[in-house]
Amino acid sequence: MGRILFDLRGGDPGLRFSPYCWRAKMALAHKGLAFDTNAVTFTEIEHATDGFSATVPVLHDGGTRIRDSFDIALYLDRTYPERPLFGDPAIVALARFVENWTFLSVNALGMKMIVSDIHAALDENDRAYFRQSREARLGRSLEEAQLGVAACRGDLKKALEPARRALSDSEWLSGAEPRFPDYILFGSLMWIHTISRDPLFAPDDPVGHWFERAARLYPELGIAQSAA
Amino acid sequence: MGRILFDLRGGDPGLRFSPYCWRAKMALAHKGLAFDTNAVTFTEIEHATDGFSATVPVLHDGGTRIRDSFDIALYLDRTYPERPLFGDPAIVALARFVENWTFLSVNALGMKMIVSDIHAALDENDRAYFRQSREARLGRSLEEAQLGVAACRGDLKKALEPARRALSDSEWLSGAEPRFPDYILFGSLMWIHTISRDPLFAPDDPVGHWFERAARLYPELGIAQSAA
Incomplete structure (x- = not known):
């Protein structure tokens, strides 16, 4: 298999x-x-x-x-212990912290940026399920919940400040090499990026530079053309 | 020496x-x-x-x-390599992230909770320096900047949510044993705790339980009596 x-x-x-x-x-x-x-x-x-x-x-x-x-x-x-995604058990716990921070700040904001656009991009058979489940969760219509990428860009910039400052000390959130904490944040930003047509980052934002580095890591995933 | x-x-x-x-x-x-x-x-x-x-x-x-x-x-x-505070270099980078998150969320909120009370608790010779430097930084008087511990307790509870969720998976932010990321957040909460007379945590808050565990780690620091 x-x-x-x-x-x-x-x-x-x-x-x-x-x-x-x-x-x-x-x-x-x-x-x-x-x-x-x-x-x-x-x-x-x-x-x-x-x-x-x-x-x-x-x-x-x-x-x-x-x-x-x-x-x-x-x-x-x-x-597959080679090339650890975590390594030291402390990194597992700290990755949980990064996961929770990402969920509460970036994902929560991402919903405001793209939730209605996701609905429009879904397969027709998914739309009723998505609208019903997400509107129940959000307590309002998808159209009311989405404030738009451009409108939320300032909030995203602010939400990412802890990552921005950490990335002024090292190339990756996890140090000299990327590990799973980098992929956690990357995945949430790719979610917004793949749905949105507006640029997520100002040209001089270190988080944007990190995002582009991450997008180019594995050409076999075919990200580079979509994340450029 | x-x-x-x-x-x-x-x-x-x-x-x-x-x-x-x-x-x-x-x-x-x-x-x-x-x-x-x-x-x-x-x-x-x-x-x-x-x-x-x-x-x-x-x-x-x-x-x-x-x-x-x-x-x-x-x-x-x-x-002194025994009993690492970091260990794997990835933990240094992740600790920087925790440090920046703590500064931007907990310390920023802490200023609103205690800045005027700190002034009152200072040595007389420090008060003019503290008032001048902090009011310049905050753009308002210490009395205006401090909203009070009770008023901000809900904001602190919300700010600590990523830590709260991470602590539902492990005993310390750094896993099975405390490391420097735990001491980063602990230090900022001790800052508020030592100045404030109001309780910081609801009795059922896992972050409060973690804080008490951390306060009892090293009796030689004499924290237990002040953090109980």
Whole structure:
């Protein structure tokens, strides 16, 4: 059996926007592991994974199945110890902190920037599910919830300030080489970037430079052309 | 020559509130290194350190002098490798991220909670310096800048949410054992705690439980009685 990552797709089968799937794909590429992707829509996930998971990413690695991007990264480090995504156990805990910070600041803001645009980019069969589930979560219509990328760019710049300052001391959030904490933040920014047409970063923003470096790390993921 | 940490004191010589000095003292205790403190007021620092530094902490370790809490922690790991404060170089970079996040969220909020109370607790000779420098930085009077601990408690609870969620996965921000990232956040919360009379945490807050655990780590620092 091969190695397959279940990825999320939009109406355009090439549109891959899930932040968590980007984290998993970066983690696999970091390890130098070849894999195929099986791109499914939101409403296909349960059936495609035989009821194993309601969310993607899901990794099939030979006979092993793992869901959740963080758990996939932990599995990869256990199974393929070369080129650690974490390394020292303290990095696992600190990566959890980065994950929670990213969720509460960047992902929360990202919803305001693109949630209605995501809806428009989905496969037709996903739209009712997405509208209903997200409007229940957000407590308002997708159109009311989305304030727009341009309007929120200042808030995103401010939200990223801890990363910006950390990146003035080192090339990656994780030091001299990227590790999973970099991929966590990268995945969330790729989510916004793949849906949005507006530039996310001012030309002189160190976070933008870091984002471009990360996008160029693994040409096999085909990010460079979309993240340029 | 012995080991001396230059610490900051208030009008009461026993009042030690500097967040950065708490970080350095926790780091020294983590290493199991005995040290004396030389407690000075803000306006005594330059003279007491022979012009070496305008800020504390400053560590004299035999013939070596180091200023800045993060640099002191790096020095301690280089010089006394047992019981690492960082360990893997990735942890240094992630600790910088935690430091910047703490500064931008917790310290910024802490100013609103205690800046006027700090002024009241200072040695008389420090008050004019403190008022002038902080009012210039804040753009308003200390009394206007301080909104009060009770008023800001909800904001502090919200600001600490990434730490709260990370602490649901592990006992310390740094995993199974505390390391310097824990002492960074601890120092900033000790700063607020030592000045404030209002409780910082709701009784059921996991961050409060973590804070109490950290306060009890090193009885030789005499924190327990003040942080209980």
